[in-house]
Amino acid sequence: MSIFHDLTVKPWVTTQGTVEDFHDRATARKLALRVFLAVVTVLFMLLVVAYGRRMAYEDWRPSPQLGLLWANTFALVLSSVALQWAQFSVRRGHMDGMRIALLAGGAFTVVFLVGQILAWRQLSALVYFDVTNPAIAFFYLITGLHGLHLLGGLVAWGRTFARVWGDFDVARIRHSVELCTLYWHYLLGIWLVLFGLLFSGNNLDILLKLCGIR
Amino acid sequence: MSSVAHDASLFVPPAEVEEVELYHPKTFVGKYIWSQDAKIIAVQYAITAMGIGLVALVLSWLMRLQLGFPDRFSFIDPSNYLQFVTMHGMIMVIYLLTALFLGGFGNYLIPLMVGARDMVFPYVNMVSYWVYLFAVLLLTASFFVTGGPTGAGWTLYPPQAISQGTPGASAGIILMLVSLAFFIIGFTMGGLNYVVTVLQARTRGMTLMRLPLTVWGIFMATVLALLAFPALFVSAIMMILDLTLGTSFFMPAVVSMGKQTGHVGGNPLLFQHLFWFFGHPEVYIVALPAFGMVSDLLSVHARKNIFGYRMMVWAIVAIGALSFLVWAHHMYVSGMNPYFGFFFATTTLIIAVPTAIKVYNWVLTLWRGNIHLTVPMLFAIGFIFTFINGGLTGLFLGNATVSVPLSDTMFVVAHFHMVMAIAPILVVFGAIYHWYPKITGRMLNDTLGKFHFWVSFVGSYGIYYPMHYLGMMGVPRRYYAIGGTDFIPASAHFVNEWITIAALIVGAVQLVFLYNLIWSYFNGRPSGSNPWNATTLEWQTPDTPPKHGNFGATLPVVYRWAYDYSVPGAVDDFIPQNVPPREVAGRNSSKT
Numbered sequence: 056m057s058i059f060h061d062l063t064v065k066p067w068v069t070t071q072g073t074v075e076d077f078h079d080r081a082t083a084r085k086l087a088l089r090v091f092l093a094v095v096t097v098l099f100m101l102l103v104v105a106y107g108r109r110m111a112y113e114d115w116r117p118s119p120q121l122g123l124l125w126a127n128t129f130a131l132v133l134s135s136v137a138l139q140w141a142q143f144s145v146r147r148g149h150m151d152g153m154r155i156a157l158l159a160g161g162a163f164t165v166v167f168l169v170g171q172i173l174a175w176r177q178l179s180a181l182v183y184f185d186v187t188n189p190a191i192a193f194f195y196l197i198t199g200l201h202g203l204h205l206l207g208g209l210v211a212w213g214r215t216f217a218r219v220w221g222d223f224d225v226a227r228i229r230h231s232v233e234l235c236t237l238y239w240h241y242l243l244g245i246w247l248v249l250f251g252l253l254f255s256g257n258n259l260d261i262l263l264k265l266c267g268i269r
Numbered sequence: 270m271s272s273v274a275h276d277a278s279l280f281v282p283p284a285e286v287e288e289v290e291l292y293h294p295k296t297f298v299g300k301y302i303w304s305q306d307a308k309i310i311a312v313q314y315a316i317t318a319m320g321i322g323l324v325a326l327v328l329s330w331l332m333r334l335q336l337g338f339p340d341r342f343s344f345i346d347p348s349n350y351l352q353f354v355t356m357h358g359m360i361m362v363i364y365l366l367t368a369l370f371l372g373g374f375g376n377y378l379i380p381l382m383v384g385a386r387d388m389v390f391p392y393v394n395m396v397s398y399w400v401y402l403f404a405v406l407l408l409t410a411s412f413f414v415t416g417g418p419t420g421a422g423w424t425l426y427p428p429q430a431i432s433q434g435t436p437g438a439s440a441g442i443i444l445m446l447v448s449l450a451f452f453i454i455g456f457t458m459g460g461l462n463y464v465v466t467v468l469q470a471r472t473r474g475m476t477l478m479r480l481p482l483t484v485w486g487i488f489m490a491t492v493l494a495l496l497a498f499p500a501l502f503v504s505a506i507m508m509i510l511d512l513t514l515g516t517s518f519f520m521p522a523v524v525s526m527g528k529q530t531g532h533v534g535g536n537p538l539l540f541q542h543l544f545w546f547f548g549h550p551e552v553y554i555v556a557l558p559a560f561g562m563v564s565d566l567l568s569v570h571a572r573k574n575i576f577g578y579r580m581m582v583w584a585i586v587a588i589g590a591l592s593f594l595v596w597a598h599h600m601y602v603s604g605m606n607p608y609f610g611f612f613f614a615t616t617t618l619i620i621a622v623p624t625a626i627k628v629y630n631w632v633l634t635l636w637r638g639n640i641h642l643t644v645p646m647l648f649a650i651g652f653i654f655t656f657i658n659g660g661l662t663g664l665f666l667g668n669a670t671v672s673v674p675l676s677d678t679m680f681v682v683a684h685f686h687m688v689m690a691i692a693p694i695l696v697v698f699g700a701i702y703h704w705y706p707k708i709t710g711r712m713l714n715d716t717l718g719k720f721h722f723w724v725s726f727v728g729s730y731g732i733y734y735p736m737h738y739l740g741m742m743g744v745p746r747r748y749y750a751i752g753g754t755d756f757i758p759a760s761a762h763f764v765n766e767w768i769t770i771a772a773l774i775v776g777a778v779q780l781v782f783l784y785n786l787i788w789s790y791f792n793g794r795p796s797g798s799n800p801w802n803a804t805t806l807e808w809q810t811p812d813t814p815p816k817h818g819n820f821g822a823t824l825p826v827v828y829r830w831a832y833d834y835s836v837p838g839a840v841d842d843f844i845p846q847n848v849p850p851r852e853v854a855g856r857n858s859s860k861t
Contacts, residue, residue: 061476061477061478062477062478062579062582062583062586063579064476064478065579066476066478066479066578066579066829066830067574067578067830067832067833080389082469083389083465083469083470086464086465086468086469087389087390087461087464087465090461090464090465090495091457091461093495093496094457094495094496094499097496097499097500098499098502098503101499101500101503101543101546102503105503105518105539105543108536108539109536109539112534112536114534186514186515186516187515187516187517187531187532187533187534188517188534189516189517189518189534189535192510192514192516192517192518193518196506196507196510196518200506
């Protein structure tokens, strides 16, 4: 039933209403995650807009580009692929494959986070480092907030990983793995946007003009 | 779980729903302190919000004492006057109204009204309250640190907010920003619960369009808050970094106290955009629950179905969506492009359309209704008057050309207090008088309630009506003293005295309300389960106050909307939502 139909029925006509069973708990968890991802989207969208708006100023000094970020991005892609593999495995009942993939997903995420910290240190050691440069400040803020979201994801991942040993409820684990996978894919997507932004230097001129910012 | 549709006019088999796993505590601490029951959490939210709200009330008294009787009180100096203004505004908007409407009423009413046993994630709900309490304690702590709380105004604009010379520019502002960040984290936990519970935990038969408007209002306000608070969160973090690490997100190169600061190239306007991207939806985060609740109060106490239910729902959704397109009308004097001003003035005025639809529908609900002038009804009618007054002055301030000369005058203060302070608070009071019997099992004292209403209502007009005139004379807001300014006549000082006396009286009468809450809890008349003969599910619980799990052994099945009052041919003047059509027909035939 479409939302448009739902919102146009005449509720005062008793026979128009139908009496439906309500949804289960797994659906509720998935919905909660999606709503949370909407909140996360707004958070990073605002940061992107703020960054783009600041880029438009004449005194914009792009942040130095760090090659390490490419390697970190590759690690995050691998973590997302691994979790997709875990989801694929649990849906087909391959529990050993699911365990290995889940472990790999977490490990690659830790690699990504450690890589981000190294990138922070690299940047702070450069001669260009200047905390009053908005590009550098935005770099730390954006990567920091993204990393915190991944850390939160690792808590959920850890709870799931702790339950996949011995006897466990397969349906529940499958559901948890699906939620982790969705979250990781989404944070990867957000990172790719942020990575493009942070790595663009001063090359977003056309985009800024299209948006009417420059 | 299968999704089987049944025609509501036929017999519906008992609900085959999976039992919610409720945590049933056995100790007092588990039941009332670390509680996972949404109803207890609601009371915890309400008590905390009203507690910190009392602090804000006292701050408003102190402000008014200075304005009404300048330099009479040695303990009020320019610095702490600004601190009173700032803390009063922030506490009232965020820590009282937002928390009370969503954390308080949302927690109590959503599960009961949608026919659920509890919120979908009770543990997260509990954590949400404790994080909120921590945020309140952080804010309160700022009163006791060196330099006191921030005095930057509730909008916290940089560079002023974190520049030396502004009261509380070191520890005070940090505590405020960290407190706001925690408030938002806590709210997000609660907000996810409210949204998911409304969408996923409704009992059988409770379709979206059978939801009471109270739930619609709280639901939409929660969606707005979830999408708007990230802007405040981001700006709070950025400002903390500007202050502590010396970044320049918002801070331009400025000379402060005769010295060049280390900042360079920050953009203060960016903060204003982020703040108001949150700040304007915040108005509707407070207003939409009030809209929803007042609709239900009017319908119940006028014994009439709400007029234009679908329009009311659509208007709530439309107002919510439009509220994200108007933020820069708070920034007309920031030097923005005039075309932007035109755009934001237009969107602002468009919001008046769905809002006016709601006002007409409230009035038309009263038209030829069987109006019972109970205390909740008095507050509901008081709300309509006040909201219309505040809304009309909003038309002045929404127009860029009219708004510019009125900016930063008392006219603005009068407008927003009418529309988002007095109007929602009247609904809060009406709602408490309405639902207190369900929460405690006892009625509030009627005489004290009417006294409370009339003094609050008339007194509020005594405060804010004259304030509009002060604003039109050009009396500025946020000034500690206006001194012997030529364009302000001596009569303005007399008006200020009058306003202060009215404010002291209105503040004092709230103590009568608090006394009534406590006295009636022990001595009030037992209410029974449905003292107002209302139709919604919270009044159909087997126990009053409802026990943990809300509805006893089986969840109710809903057969109708929430507004079957005075249905022609029906025996009673109300038909609860869980009464099947066959039973109504049976009652009628046995009567004839």
